Amino acid sequence: MGGLARQCEENGADVIELNFSCPNMMDEVLGSAIGQNPELVERFTAAARRGAKIPILAKLTPNVDAMSPAAEAAMRGGASGVSAINTIKSVMEINPHTYISSPAVHGMSAVGGYSGNVVRPIALRFISEMGRNPALSDMYISGMGGVETWVDALEFLLMGARSIQITTAVMQYGYRIIDDLKSGLNYYLKEKGIKNVREIVGEGLEFVSESTDALERDTIVYPKFDRNACIGCGRCEISCFDGGHQAIRLNENRRPILDLKRCVGCHLCVLVCPMEAILSSGKRVAKKNKKECYEELDSS
Ligand SMILES: Cc1cc2nc3c(=O)[nH]c(=O)nc-3n(C[C@H](O)[C@H](O)[C@H](O)COP(=O)(O)O)c2cc1C
Numbered sequence: 001m002g003g004l005a006r007q008c009e010e011n012g013a014d015v016i017e018l019n020f021s022c023p024n025m026m027d028e029v030l031g032s033a034i035g036q037n038p039e040l041v042e043r044f045t046a047a048a049r050r051g052a053k054i055p056i057l058a059k060l061t062p063n064v065d066a067m068s069p070a071a072e073a074a075m076r077g078g079a080s081g082v083s084a085i086n087t088i089k090s091v092m093e094i095n096p097h098t099y100i101s102s103p104a105v106h107g108m109s110a111v112g113g114y115s116g117n118v119v120r121p122i123a124l125r126f127i128s129e130m131g132r133n134p135a136l137s138d139m140y141i142s143g144m145g146g147v148e149t150w151v152d153a154l155e156f157l158l159m160g161a162r163s164i165q166i167t168t169a170v171m172q173y174g175y176r177i178i179d180d181l182k183s184g185l186n187y188y189l190k191e192k193g194i195k196n197v198r199e200i201v202g203e204g205l206e207f208v209s210e211s212t213d214a215l216e217r218d219t220i221v222y223p224k225f226d227r228n229a230c231i232g233c234g235r236c237e238i239s240c241f242d243g244g245h246q247a248i249r250l251n252e253n254r255r256p257i258l259d260l261k262r263c264v265g266c267h268l269c270v271l272v273c274p275m276e277a278i279l280s281s282g283k284r285v286a287k288k289n290k291k292e293c294y295e296e297l298d299s300s
Contacts, residue, residue: 001044001047001051002048002049002051002052004051005048005049005050005051005052005056006051008052009051009052009053009054013054014054015054015055015057016048016052016056016057017056017083018044018045018048018057018058018059018079019031019059019086020032020034020035020040020041020044020059020061020074021059021060021062021084021086021087022087022113023061023088023089023112023113024112031061032061032063032089035058035059035060035061035063035070035086036061036063036064038069038070038072038073041060041073042076042077045074045076045078045079049078049079055080055081055140056079057079057080057081057083057140057142058070058071058079058082058083059086060074060082060084060086060126061085061086062084062085062086062087062088062122062123063088066129067082067126067129067130068129068133070082071130071136072135072136075139081142081162082130082139082141082142083141083142083143083144084123084127084130084142084144084145085122085126085144085145086113087112087114087115088113088114088115088122089111089112089113090111090114091109091111115167115168116146116168116172117146117148117152117169118146119146120147120152120155123143123144123145123146123156124156124159127143127159127160128159128204129210131159131160131161131202132160132208140162140163141160141161141162142161142163142164142165143156143157143161143164144156144165144166144167146168146169147164147165147169147181148166148173149177149184150182150183150185153181154185154188154200157200158200158201158202159202159208160202161201162198162201164181166178217287218286218287218288219285219286220264220265220284220290221265221280221282221283221284221285222258222260222263222265222284222285223265223279223280224278224280224281225256225258225278225279226277226278228277229275229276230255230256230273230277231274231275231277232250232254233254233275234254235273236256236269236273236278237250237256239268239269239271240268240269243268244269245262245263245264245266246259247261247262247264248269256269256278267280
């Protein structure tokens with residue numbers, strides 16, 4: 001490992017990225033098998049560190065519960081930082097006629113790595129986990145997983161990534177999307193008066209907690225209906241009835257009426273409305289005073 005790292009350096013590499021995360025490696029001590037074992041991450045990183053002075057990034061696997069143990073091990077081994085995420089183990093597209101999942105070789109498929117825009121929320125969760133970890137506060141994070149646009153890249157920066165990598169979107173659309181991403185991000189920074197992109201790294205971390213226990217649960221916010229924008233499709237009524245709290249009925253013009261006693265403020269109706277005619281900005285009420293509030297609102 002050290003010899004390979006030395007050769008990379010001697011042949012002009014600026015950075016070495018150690019792949020502790022590919023889920024498709026055949027050997028038991030390659031790829032994600034290393035990333036899932038912090039002790040191996042530390043040992044392999046230390047071996048590479050002995051061979052080279054250039055920055056070393058440990059590329060970590062999302063096929064774990066938490067990424068911090070492997071990231072902390074990489075730092076102990078002498079890594080300059082981490083890259084995350086690699087692909088997520090998955091099975092997909094099971095053919096209803098042949099029962100064979102995809103991609104297949106001679107009718108046989110295998111668990112493989114999933115990537116692209118659907119994995120972005122999972123990637124952001126891991127980046128934010130490491131970004132919030134005080135033991136990793138000095139660690140360099142190179143973020144990836146489903147980045148396609150400048151808005152996606154911005155999300156990674158706000159969660160603590162200091163650089164962005166893209167694989168799947170380049171395979172789909174070509175390198176051109178990186179020019180678009182850079183110009184979109186530059187335009188955003190200029191609009192916001194932000195001189196250097198470094199200023200926004202990690203700025204979103206204080207607004208995300210690992211646990212929902214940190215969220216306030218003493219009040220609820222009623223949805224607010226914009227009846228002029230409503231087209232009477234009834235999706236809010238169906239979703240609330242079948243998947244929520246049966247708190248919406250439609251009037252004779254197919255416009256929603258909220259039952260304040262039943263509504264728990266889940267805002268499923270806001271999510272499903274195709275016209276954005278239901279807003280999350282209705283009256284906030286304390287749960288313990290809910291009865292008085294709906295009596296007051298009902299009569300108003
Ligand atoms: C076809 C393909 C091949 C990949 N090969 C590698 C690889 O050799 N080494 C590696 O560390 N990651 C590899 N990856 C993972 C990507 O670098 C990246 O971590 C992951 O796909 C998430 O980013 P994305 O959604 O932008 O693709 C590969 C991904 C794909 C889709």
